[in-house]
Amino acid sequence: MADPLDRVADASLKADLERIRGWNGEVLAAADLAGAVRGFQGQKGIYRPAGAAHALWVRQTLRGGYTDDDLATHPDGSWTYRYAPEARNGATDLHLPTNRGLLRCRDDGVPVGVFRQVRGPGPGVRYEVLGLAFVEAFDGTHFVLRGEAIDFTAAPVPEEVVPVFRPFEPSPTATEEVVRRLRDHRFGVAVRRIYHERCSLCDVGYRLRGQAIAVDAAHIVPVDRRGNLADVRNGILLCKNHHALFDHYAWTMDEELTVRVSEDREFRRSAAANHVLRFEGRRLANLPSQTEDLPAREAIRWRLDEFARA
Numbered sequence: 001m002a003d004p005l006d007r008v009a010d011a012s013l014k015a016d017l018e019r020i021r022g023w024n025g026e027v028l029a030a031a032d033l034a035g036a037v038r039g040f041q042g043q044k045g046i047y048r049p050a051g052a053a054h055a056l057w058v059r060q061t062l063r064g065g066y067t068d069d070d071l072a073t074h075p076d077g078s079w080t081y082r083y084a085p086e087a088r089n090g091a092t093d094l095h096l097p098t099n100r101g102l103l104r105c106r107d108d109g110v111p112v113g114v115f116r117q118v119r120g121p122g123p124g125v126r127y128e129v130l131g132l133a134f135v136e137a138f139d140g141t142h143f144v145l146r147g148e149a150i151d152f153t154a155a156p157v158p159e160e161v162v163p164v165f166r167p168f169e170p171s172p173t174a175t176e177e178v179v180r181r182l183r184d185h186r187f188g189v190a191v192r193r194i195y196h197e198r199c200s201l202c203d204v205g206y207r208l209r210g211q212a213i214a215v216d217a218a219h220i221v222p223v224d225r226r227g228n229l230a231d232v233r234n235g236i237l238l239c240k241n242h243h244a245l246f247d248h249y250a251w252t253m254d255e256e257l258t259v260r261v262s263e264d265r266e267f268r269r270s271a272a273a274n275h276v277l278r279f280e281g282r283r284l285a286n287l288p289s290q291t292e293d294l295p296a297r298e299a300i301r302w303r304l305d306e307f308a309r310a
Helices: 011-022 030-034 097-108 174-194 240-247 265-270 275-279 297-309
Strands: 027-029 057-060 079-083 112-118 126-138 143-147 206-208 211-213 215-219 235-239 251-253 259-261
Touching (some): 030 126, 174 235
Parallel strands (some): 057 112
Antiparallel strands (some): 126 143, 206 211, 215 235
């Protein structure tokens, strides 16, 4: 599948959408977005540029007057979000220009940017950039938005289908390396989201000035072994400490997601002050809310074999 932005004929709209895609997963100040995204300074809800056929973006505010659903995530890194249409005199009116802009996006397969206001300390309003989403349908009460997959050149897997898990990526070529780096970034964004920005082992989530820090998306089958970068089931979220120990096979999890710690005596003596030993024999403390996003058994089996060899 080609990049869906290639079908956007309006050059200025395409440039705006490319910019929003580049911010995928970032939390940005409203003041900065106002200077970088058309319409953000004054428009709420749905923004359709003057004279344009398609909507450019939607945003959810904490004090919005419409009922929007939370995100439902999927193994390919995409997500489903149901966004309320704008109303006139308290009643949904699909003839409003903003709503018509989203319907035109649905008909033409043109994505829209999605921004969600987040809570945080200090002055100023901030938004998480969820990225680009396709308008899949209008279900009678909400627009059904489907976020781009980690591999945005691939169409998101239908919501009712759990995709087959493939532990390994094809052998990369020199021209694919840039794509792999981009996928790795988007993989990290998706894994942080489904683990709610907290370590899977110790359930600690560090935050500083409104941002999550010191947590990483760890690959179960590593990148240097061609681990899948486009499926969240090849990842878990770990704090820096437990990620480093995981990468050195000091601990792992089994197919029941129970923690196993290396029997290496030197490690166990040196780790006496580290609470990793306390989790031995316990199930991972923090896991995705949806069963379909849990670590894949095929990846865990591969990891267990490497753990045994190490």
